Amino acid sequence: MIIYGTNGAHLHTAPLPGLACPSCATPEALQLSVFSRYVHIYYVPVLPYSRPAVTQCLHCQQAWDEKALPAAIRPEVQAFKKQFRAPIWHWTGVFLLVVGIVWASVASSRDDKANAAFLAAPRAGDIYTVHEKEGDPNYSLLKVVSAEGNLVELVANQYQVNNSHPIDDLNAPAKYSKESFSLTLLDLRTMQNKGQITDVDRPGK
Numbered sequence: 713m714i715i716y717g718t719n720g721a722h723l724h725t726a727p728l729p730g731l732a733c734p735s736c737a738t739p740e741a742l743q744l745s746v747f748s749r750y751v752h753i754y755y756v757p758v759l760p761y762s763r764p765a766v767t768q769c770l771h772c773q774q775a776w777d778e779k780a781l782p783a784a785i786r787p788e789v790q791a792f793k794k795q796f797r798a799p800i801w802h803w804t805g806v807f808l809l810v811v812g813i814v815w816a817s818v819a820s821s822r823d824d825k826a827n828a829a830f831l832a833a834p835r836a837g838d839i840y841t842v843h844e845k846e847g848d849p850n851y852s853l854l855k856v857v858s859a860e861g862n863l864v865e866l867v868a869n870q871y872q873v874n875n876s877h878p879i880d881d882l883n884a885p886a887k888y889s890k891e892s893f894s895l896t897l898l899d900l901r902t903m904q905n906k907g908q909i910t911d912v913d914r915p916g917k
């Protein structure tokens with residue numbers, strides 16, 4: 713279960729200069745308190761969504777939220793409030809999300825480049841994660857036995873699993889066929905372009 717909700721934090725309380733209380737007319741007795749409301753997930757602030765403010769007279773104790781604010785002082789109060797922003801840590805979740813997306817896309821493009829490089833120059837021991845076609849949830853493995861010139865000798869794993877990273881489950885010597893078969897480098901590239909080869913692992917890399 714994801715624990716999420718909203719929370720509030722007090723940002724600032726400051727005297728409102730140059731204004732008289734709309735209720736008791738005492739000058740220089742108003743103060744403004746500004747709060748930040750934010751969404752949290754597991755109590756980590758994700759993003760702030762509102763900044764409620766309360767104006768209070770220290771003399772007559774009358775208080776107004778923004779909706780109830782008398783029109784006579786509303787523009788001054790709203791202009792004064794602008795200087796109190798939510799602190800940057802109320803954006804922690806958004807920040808982490810952006811960092812995560814950037815990290816994932818960098819990692820995935822590096823992985824794609826490594827896969828393409830390994831596939832263009834196969835070596836004995838390379839392991840290809842394969843499935844019939846894009847969208848097929850069942851995956852298996854092909855292992856390179858030898859590679860020479862344009863020809864690659866492979867053995868097919870005799871099992872498949874419903875997991876896009878089948879290497880942990882399937883990569884045992886006994887699970888591969890004894891019969892090998894050959895593919896050309898062009899065949900491999902075609903299979904990758906069709907989405908049939910989804911990953912290339914080179915032991916030790």
Ligand SMILES: [Zn+2]
Pocket residue numbers: 733734735736737738741769770771772773774
């Ligand atoms: Zn007052």
